[in-house]
Amino acid sequence: MKKSDYTEPTDLFGFQNLYSIPQDDAYDFSELFTRLSQSEFRMRFHLSGKNKEYIRIKSIPTIRHHAKDFVARRLSPAVIPNDGKQTPMHGHPVFVAQHATGCCCRKCLMKWHHIPPGRELTIKEQQYIIAVLMEWIKRELKTDIDIQETATLP
Numbered sequence: 001m002k003k004s005d006y007t008e009p010t011d012l013f014g015f016q017n018l019y020s021i022p023q024d025d026a027y028d029f030s031e032l033f034t035r036l037s038q039s040e041f042r043m044r045f046h047l048s049g050k051n052k053e054y055i056r057i058k059s060i061p062t063i064r065h066h067a068k069d070f071v072a073r074r075l076s077p078a079v080i081p082n083d084g085k086q087t088p089m090h091g092h093p094v095f096v097a098q099h100a101t102g103c104c105c106r107k108c109l110m111k112w113h114h115i116p117p118g119r120e121l122t123i124k125e126q127q128y129i130i131a132v133l134m135e136w137i138k139r140e141l142k143t144d145i146d147i148q149e150t151a152t153l154p
């Protein structure tokens with residue numbers, strides 16, 4: 001799941017040390033994205049022109065903030081009554097990213113990321129999911145730039 005194994009430093013009061021939370025780019029996603037590329041279902045999801053326009057207007061940090069909020073409210077609780085149906089198939093770019101990366105519900109989180117259902121997600125697990133979603137979004141946007149660059153070649 002991660003490049004290096006993180007130990008969980010706790011302070012005197014037993015709280016998670018927030019400074020130990022890795023940055024988005026601290027993960028190695030090559031294995032995950034290779035696995036995802038082998039799933040016909042996951043590969044069907046792409047950002048629409050409208051999604052990309054929305055990201056451009058809102059900026060990446062804002063989209064990341066939305067991702068953080070969706071993960072905290074829709075994925076993190078131990079019990080999710082509508083699990084499997086909590087993530088719309090389109091609309092917000094983060095929803096699309098969630099389906100594309102197997103971060104749409106707790107069943108898919110188990111299957112694709114080995115994060116078990118039935119308990120609250122830790123801060124680090126939430127951070128990891130956000131990083132996955134942002135990596136997918138950035139790759140989608142990058143593909144676009146690659147196509148444009150190729151198109152302008154003589």
Ligand SMILES: [Zn+2]
Nearest residue numbers: 084104105108
């Ligand atoms: Zn799912």
